[in-house]
Amino acid sequence: MKTSGVYLSGLCCEEAPYLFDQTDILTFMLRETQAGEVLQRHLKILYRASGIRRRGSFLPDFGMLQPAFFSTRPPIDARMQRYFEAVLPVAKQAAIRSLAQSGLETQDITHLITVSCTGMAAPGLDLQLMKTLALPAHTQRTAVHFMGCYAAFHAWRLAKAIAQQSPRHRVLIVDAEFCSLHFTPSTEPDHLLANALFADGVAACVVSACPGHAQAELLNFQSLYLPQGEDDMAWHIGQDSFLMRLSTYVPKLVESGIPALLQLYDKHSQANIEHWAIHPGGKRILQAVEKALGLPPAALAVSYEVLRNYGNMSSVTIFFVLQQLLQKQARGYCWAAGFGPGLTLESALLRLL
Structure with a gap:
């Protein structure tokens, strides 16, 4: 049985716990890249022109004279471990808020879609959320990974297709990005630009054919x-x-x-x-x-x-x-x-x- 309308409800956005002024992040970057006079001028222009006043991170390092996590160049496995340690509590909070605002209980969820371009593992965020939220064991899961800044659009499109299949379907989407985890003190132009722009955050919503709370x-x-x-x-x-x-x-x-x-x-x-x-x-x-x-x-x-x-x-x-x-x-x-x-x-x- 196919339904007509598909609706989004319970949209919840969560900031990362550590907030930094863009000028403070610039100070960190100047120090960590050991920028000479020419690079310093370039970075100052880049950060002033970014249009960004502040950014959030799951790490406190960008406000520290002696970074904790980035004191060495951590390998990829250490970064992935930190991703799940930091992201899961905030993702859980966003999901709980989204369900509450949608008027739903965890047992109402039939499908879970997780989105991330910055953290991957198996078992991954989908199964960790299944466990910590106590979602039904038969909840169907999909992970949208590594697609970049447009990944949420794929999650919405997939959720709509699922919701159209049955009026009983309730799709929980949880999107969690930890971009600052991938900081590298490189002076390559691409890396300098990325370091000037990217930040961290989490969001969740519910998609269904039910117009209530839409x-x-x-x-x-x-x-x-x-x-x-x-x-x-x-x-x-x-x-x-x-x-x-x-x-x-x-x-x-x-x-x-x-x-x-x-x-x-x-x-x-x-x-x-x-x-x-x-x-x-x-x-x-x-x-x-x-x-x-x-x-x-x-x-x-x-x-x-x-x-x-x-x-x-x-x-x-x-x-x-x-x-x-x-x-x-x-x-x-x-x-x-x-x-x-x-x-x-x-x-x-x-x-x-």
Whole structure:
């Protein structure tokens, strides 16, 4: 039995426990990279132009003269162990809040989708949440891993397909990113840029065919692959950490592709968009979207606000943008978009309720 509408409810976003001003993180980076005079000037310009005021981390190191975890260059297994130690309590809290706001008990959940581009193991976050939340043993699980900043869109799309299969299905999504875990004191341009942008956070929501407690209706999804950007944004597992490749050409690629992505939606949908939830991958990316779509300055105000107050939390960030829109009483059609390795553009059309 297929149902008509599919809804998102219980959207909960959790900041990382340690919050740092961008200027304090700059001081840390100058010290850890042992920057000479030229690099110091470059980093100061980069951080001033980032559009970020503060960022959160699951580690206290970025505010310490003698970093605790990064006192040595920790290997990948130590970083993965720290991921689960730090993330699980916050992910559990987000899930519990999401269930409560959706009017659900743990036994109501039929499917669990976990999302992370920064931490992996087997058993992983999905089974750890199963255990700590006491979800039913027959809960069906899916892990969306290593897809980059657009991974949440895949989780939403999958959850919608599951919810359409039966009105009894209740899908819990938990997204947990620990980007700062992969700090490396490299002076490579890609690493310097990543170190200036990325932060940590957790989010959760429930997707179902039940309109009760609904905050948004999931309407449609579209995707666009730009193979010419394959070398401009990538995410690899290195010897010590996950390594980001992020070139300064990415905003130009986004600018060239985003109109075509929007045009994949029918003209009625395009004409009725009232709100824009654009992943704030960086200030230049938001400026590229504004320019390409001819948007007024106020259209992406929420995305700029999230970038300023939280930084780029990879796949979690779009949840924060959506939450801010809902808190501002935004209603009606909303177009969300995110960008990641490939280069891939992902999008969703929602109706905010």
